[in-house]
Amino acid sequence: MEISVRQGDSIWHYSQLFDIPANLIIDSNQSINPNQLSIGQTIVIPGFVTTTYKIQSGDTFWSIAQKRNLAIDALKLVNPTVNPTMLSIGQTINLPVRVTWRVVNGKEKYDYTKFQEDVRELLKIYPFLLAETIGTSVMGKNITELRVGKGSKRVHVNGSFHANEWITTPAIMSFLNDYLLSITNQGTLNSVNLESLYQTTMLSLVPMVNPDGVNLVLNGLPEQEPYRSEVLAWNNGSRDFSKWKANIRGVDLNNQFPAGWEIEKARKPNTPGPRDFPGTYPLSEPEAQAMANLTRTRDFKRVNAFHTQGQVIYYGFNDQEPPIAEVIANEYANVTGYQPVKTVDSYAGYKDWFIQEWRRPGYTVEFGRGLNPLPLSQFNEIARAARGIILASLYM
Ligand SMILES: [Zn+2]
Known part of the structure; x- marks a missing residue:
């Protein structure tokens, strides 16, 4: 106003x-x-x-x-x-x-347009929220970072690295909306006082890392060539893209980071497709580059990559994580009921690279349970777990 x-x-x-x-x-x-x-x-x-x-x-x-x-x-x-x-x-x-009501509904099909609309609405009502374009997708969509808080402790959360895990985007946006409502109404979230967290922390959110992929899963084939013909061929002619994890060039963005990338390269598909292709070289894709550049610029104290599914919190990489990583993982487990797991036979992910380069806590959280894409009937449960983890990431 x-x-x-x-x-x-x-x-x-x-x-x-x-x-x-x-x-x-x-x-x-x-x-x-x-x-x-x-x-x-x-x-x-x-x-x-x-x-x-x-x-x-x-x-x-x-x-x-x-x-x-x-x-x-x-x-x-x-x-x-x-x-x-x-x-x-x-x-x-x-x-x-x-304003005492939510702008973000969350429990709905959440494509790039819906995401951008909610961002615009939040920025209008809460101008202390900052938005920055940190890069553009293959098809030219903006990759948006949202920041809230004035503190020196910088915490990062991202969602929708994987296209058919798009439910993570509205979960992050719902948290952000509740945070903004809480600090403008002197309220608390899970009895955490966000006014004091606003002073001591800076929360960086990239709710939709892979907007082209999310739109492919939710809206089907794009009009624009060569992407239209290419994804159709890589999907074996099927117009059902519900199993699509990659970006629009058929590269799995969470297999793109220079942290054991060669290991994935040797054993994963060597051509573009719906999932797992690590690309022809690390950080070949603009979405992965944007995330790497952001992470190098911001000096995050910890990062959290939101995925589905499995109800698991992964917190290790090659024994390079600091001891506090397990303590925080246990707190995440306490607030969600999810299982903390130190390592899994997986490389080249965003959190792997973060742990390797900074030796700070980095997490991949697998929300919900079932077959991706998870149904909206799980949204409330996923949003509740996401809220617990983001808050813990800020106060721990
Ligand atoms: Zn995933």
């Missing part, structure tokens, strides 16, 4: 007026000097939207504010041209409305 600065206004006055932490208002207005507002300047108040209201007989600013649990000055602020002593019946005024 945008307001216009009046004589004598301050960030701290707005904070009290709307009951929104001052630091969130400051972070939502990066270009301003919070100690020196100028009259007429536009300020965004996060966690609020405006609606309109038609004045009825007997209404006063006092009665309207009273009914909606608002300060009278909040009404004056969003109606700078209205004279409160001269209201007329039928006149339209603005009302500030605190």
Whole structure:
């Protein structure tokens, strides 16, 4: 919600007026000097939207504010041209409305368009949330990173490395929405106070690493050549792409990282296909490159790659993980009921590369149980487990 600065206004006055932490208002207005507002300047108040209201007989600013649990000055602020002593019946005024509802539904077919729509909506209501394009997919879709929090402890979470595991994207987006709701409504999530985590941590999310693949699984063949003919051939002529894990060039993005890549290269398919092909060289694909570049830039303390299925938490790689990795894995297990597993005969994954290069905790979490793609009937359970793990990753 945008307001216009009046004589004598301050960030701290707005904070009290709307009951929104001052630091969130400051972070939502990066270009301003919070100690020196100028009259007429536009300020965004996060966690609020405006609606309109038609004045009825007997209404006063006092009665309207009273009914909606608002300060009278909040009404004056969003109606700078209205004279409160001269209201007329039928006149339209603005009302500030605190956002207490979710924007992200989550439990629905979640393709690239839906994802981008939810990102736009969240950015509008919560401008202290930051979005950055960290690369583009083979077909030119933006790969989006979302960041929240001002702290030095940087935690990363990604989803949909594998196309038919797309349910991980709305699980991450639902968590983000609950986090934003919680800090703008002085609430807690699983009794964790997110206002203090906002100060001490920075959460980096790449909810959809493989947007072309997700759209292929959910929406079917793309129009654009050569991808249309190629994926159809690699899928043996079938238009059912529900088993597709790879990107649009038939490369398995979680077999692309330079951490034992040669081992996978020797034993996995050597041509493009729905799954497992490691590519012709490590990080050959733009989606994998974007993730590698982001990880090199951000200096993450720990990373979490969300996959389906199996209800397992993988936390080791070649004994290169630090001892704390197992402690954190056990906490993930406590909050989800999932099984912590140190190693498995697998290489060239994102978390493998992270552990190898930084010797810090990295996790592959396999959510849910059954055959991929998991049905939406598992969404609530997966979102609950994802929430537990992301929170643990922040507070541990
Ligand atoms: Zn996977």
